Amino acid sequence: MRIPILKLGKYLLISIQVELDDQTAIQFQEDLLNRIHQEGSQGIVIDLTSVDMIDSYIAKVIGDVVKMSNLMGAKVVLTGIQPAVAITLVEMGVSLNEVHTALDLEQGLETLQQELEG
Amino acid sequence: MRTQPSVEVGTEWGIVSARQAGRELAKEVGFNNVDQARIATAISELARNIYLYTENGVIELEVVEKDALKGMKIIARDDGPGIENIRDVMEDGYSSSGGLGAGLPGVKRLLDEFDIESELGNGTVISTIKWLR
Numbered sequence: 001m002r003i004p005i006l007k008l009g010k011y012l013l014i015s016i017q018v019e020l021d022d023q024t025a026i027q028f029q030e031d032l033l034n035r036i037h038q039e040g041s042q043g044i045v046i047d048l049t050s051v052d053m054i055d056s057y058i059a060k061v062i063g064d065v066v067k068m069s070n071l072m073g074a075k076v077v078l079t080g081i082q083p084a085v086a087i088t089l090v091e092m093g094v095s096l097n098e099v100h101t102a103l104d105l106e107q108g109l110e111t112l113q114q115e116l117e118g
Numbered sequence: 119m120r121t122q123p124s125v126e127v128g129t130e131w132g133i134v135s136a137r138q139a140g141r142e143l144a145k146e147v148g149f150n151n152v153d154q155a156r157i158a159t160a161i162s163e164l165a166r167n168i169y170l171y172t173e174n175g176v177i178e179l180e181v182v183e184k185d186a187l188k189g190m191k192i193i194a195r196d197d198g199p200g201i202e203n204i205r206d207v208m209e210d211g212y213s214s215s216g217g218l219g220a221g222l223p224g225v226k227r228l229l230d231e232f233d234i235e236s237e238l239g240n241g242t243v244i245s246t247i248k249w250l251r
């Protein structure tokens with residue numbers, strides 16, 4: 001299973017709609033970094049609206065891909081984290097520190113625009 | 119009381135099957151959305167530990183009743199290497215695998231009852247319950 005990465009102008013847009021097993025998560029990490037490199041993308045929105053569970057492993061993969069993207073010079077915004085997911089992440093003690101978030105896709109794109117274009 | 123068939127966790131697909139089975143049963147029992155996520159996350163952590171640290175093991179799911187309380191019991195059972203120092207692994211941030219070390223202490227916080235029995239060389243049984251409120 002591969003997660004589709006869409007190009008929207010200067011940005012990359014990913015909406016995670018599948019059950020995130022380990023293999024899919026790692027494949028996504030690689031695919032996204034390669035796309036950033038190919039397209040020279042400076043902004044990425046990862047939409048998690050359909051994700052109903054994030055465990056510590058998946059949290060680590062997501063946190064890592066944000067750090068890796070930052071290293072390459074791209075900004076990532078996570079959007080649409082469900083209430084139940086936010087609650088379990090905090091209770092688990094998993095903090096997605098220094099990760100930009102926004103309520104939904106639209107606001108995520110706005111956040112990127114402000115960050116990148118001032 | 120109803121016992122679900124246990125889910126084998128030999129591969130990483132077992133992790134997904136176990137947490138899906140858990141969410142389904144949680145829904146049936148009547149847990150709300152947030153508790154379903156807590157239960158699915160806890161199962162995912164326990165199953166991933168089996169996958170990472172043992173050759174194989176199972177996740178057993180069971181509906182339990184005590185007095186007027188109804189709940190869901192989740193047992194993770196393996197015959198792996200066992201855990202030498204349980205106090206260490208229950209600390210936030212302790213990991214032998216470069217993980218976040220959030221798994222076991224996190225599971226304890228997500229659920230209501232948490233019991234761990236482990237014998238070096240003989241395996242580990244982690245027994246947990248989430249009560250319906």
Ligand SMILES: Nc1ncnc2c1ncn2[C@@H]1O[C@H](COP(=O)(O)OP(=O)(O)OP(=O)(O)O)[C@@H](O)[C@H]1O
Nearest residue numbers: 056167171200207213214215217218219220221222
């Ligand atoms: N079933 C098991 N058998 C043997 N050792 C285990 C088992 N479960 C956990 N452990 C040991 O306990 C440690 C802590 O487990 P825990 O799930 O809390 O963190 P982790 O798996 O290392 O990282 P994370 O779950 O955050 O990705 C593990 O690193 C491992 O050494």
Ligand SMILES: [Mg+2]
Nearest residue numbers: 163167221222
């Ligand atoms: Mg773990």
